[in-house]
Amino acid sequence: MLTNKGKYGLKALAHLAGLEPGQTASIAGIAAAENIPKKFLDAILLDLRNAGFVRSKKGPGGGVALARAPDEIRLGDVVRSLDGPLAPIGCASRTAFRPCDDCSDLETCPVRLTMVDVRDAISRVLDTTTLAQMARRSANARAWSAGQGGTGP
Template sequence: MISQRARYAFKAVVALARSKPGEGLQIRELAEQEKLPRKFLEQILLTLKAAGYITSRRGRDGGYELLKPADLILIGPMLRAVDGPIAPLPCLSRTAYRRCDDCRSEAACELRIGFSKAYSDYLASLETTTLAQVMRQADTASGNAAAADVHAQPA
């Protein structure tokens, strides 16, 4: 399960991706629009900025903007930037590998074997899915839901 911090970061990045190019979103606007706590959002945006996902401009016309197009932002690395390792076990982590404290044998560990395939599939998806793909899928689902709502209303 991803953290609340990662959820808020994801919402903020999507909102920035949907904003008009060249027009940054101020933190106040972003917090109100996405219903996110401002103080927590400030910390998250600083992390995303340090990781190279967003930039900020000061002043009346300033705000936060994406540094890269949404089709170049991969979900897995972005989550790692915000939350750190995303592996369910330290012995499966690619960025923060550590042998488990109670491990007798990684090769014969039932826990590691049980999670290895599922994590590998999960990771492969996160490492190849872009923010733009997620947004397109959400837009399609949103359109389908709106169409279903229109058809469900009595005439």
């Protein structure tokens, strides 16, 4: 499951993807625009900076910006950097495998086999979707909604 940290991180990156190249945004501005607690956003942006997704600039005209083009940032990489493995349970994880204490047969466990499918489906979507695609999808939905009198697609 996506945590608030992962969700807020994606929202902050989508906000930054909407900026003109070279433009920065203040953390307080992102927090207000995206309804994210500022203190929590500070920590999230630090993690995103350490992972190479954002850069920060101090002083006048400072703020945060994407460190790479939005079409070079895969959502799976972002979620893994903030939330860890995508698998819903440890025995279905590729990167942090952990067998369940109560499992007698890992190879035939119906829960594990299903959760591997869930992990693969989540991974397929997140690893093939870029930040640019996510931002465009949101912009298109807003434009559609505005043209329909505010009703969603």
